Amino acid sequence: MKVGFIGLGLMGYAMASRLASKGYKLIVYNRTRAKAESLAKEFDVEVASSPKEVGLHSDVVHIMVSDDYALMDVVLSNDGLVNGLNEGKIVIQHSTITPMTSLRIMNVIKAARSTYVEAPVLGSVSEAREGRLITYVSGDKDYTKLPTISELSRSVIYVGPVPKASALKLAINNIFLVLVTSIAESLALVSAYGIDCKEFLKIVRETTWMKSIIERYEDRGLNPKFPTRFKLGLAVKDLRYFANALQYLGIPANTSMGASNVYALAVKDGLSLNDYSNIMYYMCKLGKKFRG
Numbered sequence: 001m002k003v004g005f006i007g008l009g010l011m012g013y014a015m016a017s018r019l020a021s022k023g024y025k026l027i028v029y030n031r032t033r034a035k036a037e038s039l040a041k042e043f044d045v046e047v048a049s050s051p052k053e054v055g056l057h058s059d060v061v062h063i064m065v066s067d068d069y070a071l072m073d074v075v076l077s078n079d080g081l082v083n084g085l086n087e088g089k090i091v092i093q094h095s096t097i098t099p100m101t102s103l104r105i106m107n108v109i110k111a112a113r114s115t116y117v118e119a120p121v122l123g124s125v126s127e128a129r130e131g132r133l134i135t136y137v138s139g140d141k142d143y144t145k146l147p148t149i150s151e152l153s154r155s156v157i158y159v160g161p162v163p164k165a166s167a168l169k170l171a172i173n174n175i176f177l178v179l180v181t182s183i184a185e186s187l188a189l190v191s192a193y194g195i196d197c198k199e200f201l202k203i204v205r206e207t208t209w210m211k212s213i214i215e216r217y218e219d220r221g222l223n224p225k226f227p228t229r230f231k232l233g234l235a236v237k238d239l240r241y242f243a244n245a246l247q248y249l250g251i252p253a254n255t256s257m258g259a260s261n262v263y264a265l266a267v268k269d270g271l272s273l274n275d276y277s278n279i280m281y282y283m284c285k286l287g288k289k290f291r292g
């Protein structure tokens with residue numbers, strides 16, 4: 001079986017590395033070719049010049065790109081994947097996108113007589129490299145057993161028809177992204193009143209039930225040099241996609257929109273490529289500016 005991989009950012013590179021290290025024959029494409037070439041230096045993989053070429057030369061194609069626009073580019077453009085598909089090919093879409101776009105892409109892929117599997121993932125770079133992702137699958141249930149999905153995952157959970165997995169993934173991300181923003185806002189207030197941010201987190205850890213949450217974020221969130229696992233700029237995207245999907249149904253999305261605006265402020269100040277948890281560092285610093 002020949003496997004295609006489109007999108008070699010933080011996650012895609014790690015996932016493709018996992019598959020290549022397990023002996024799969026890969027053909028890969030990335031918009032910035034240097035990343036594909038760097039993977040080809042590490043593993044015996046073929047580098048394609050377009051998503052279409054990946055489609056033409058593989059049986060199963062995995063896609064891991066940043067957002068709806070990136071997905072539309074790699075699938076729908078002139079040299080996009082859809083122009084390299086034909087009967088019997090399988091496209092596995094891992095990016096975190098809106099349910100609406102996922103449905104659109106599914107229809108295009110079906111029209112090319114190929115199969116669309118929605119498979120967003122939970123976990124980050126190290127989990128991807130070690131095959132320990134949690135993968136939520138929508139589409140035909142049989143595809144939960146696809147060997148490449150199993151190779152990447154410690155758990156594969158079938159959710160139902162497309163686009164349920166995309167909706168579920170946005171709903172999960174909304175919870176932890178809002179949670180981290182609320183910690184960050186608390187840091188802004190205490191630092192404005194002269195309380196050290198580290199000390200504050202220690203007090204919360206020791207005196208409330210939120211010990212495990214604080215333990216997860218206290219070093220990482222306040223350290224602007226923490227190696228990025230999930231880009232802060234993508235947190236804005238996920239929260240806005242979540243809010244849009246909810247508002248589309250006529251349900252208010254005030255918390256997620258509010259949180260996305262906090263992350264967007266940090267993006268404006270140059271933190272887009274930092275780890276999303278650095279919103280804590282950013283708000284702590286912001287609070288300090290207001291100290292009398």
Ligand SMILES: NC(=O)c1ccc[n+]([C@@H]2O[C@H](COP(=O)([O-])OP(=O)(O)OC[C@H]3O[C@@H](n4cnc5c(N)ncnc54)[C@H](OP(=O)(O)O)[C@@H]3O)[C@@H](O)[C@H]2O)c1
Binds near residue numbers: 012031064121125
């Ligand atoms: N990082 C995580 O922990 C994590 C975990 C679970 C899910 N996710 C989701 O997984 C997806 C990828 O995340 P990531 O962390 O790997 O992001 P990333 O490092 O920013 O990589 C984004 C990828 O998308 C490509 N891309 C962006 N715009 C494009 C366009 N217009 N046309 C073609 N390719 C384009 C980039 O190509 P270039 O290299 O040319 O820029 C790159 O390969 C996102 O949807 C994210 O929300 C991330």
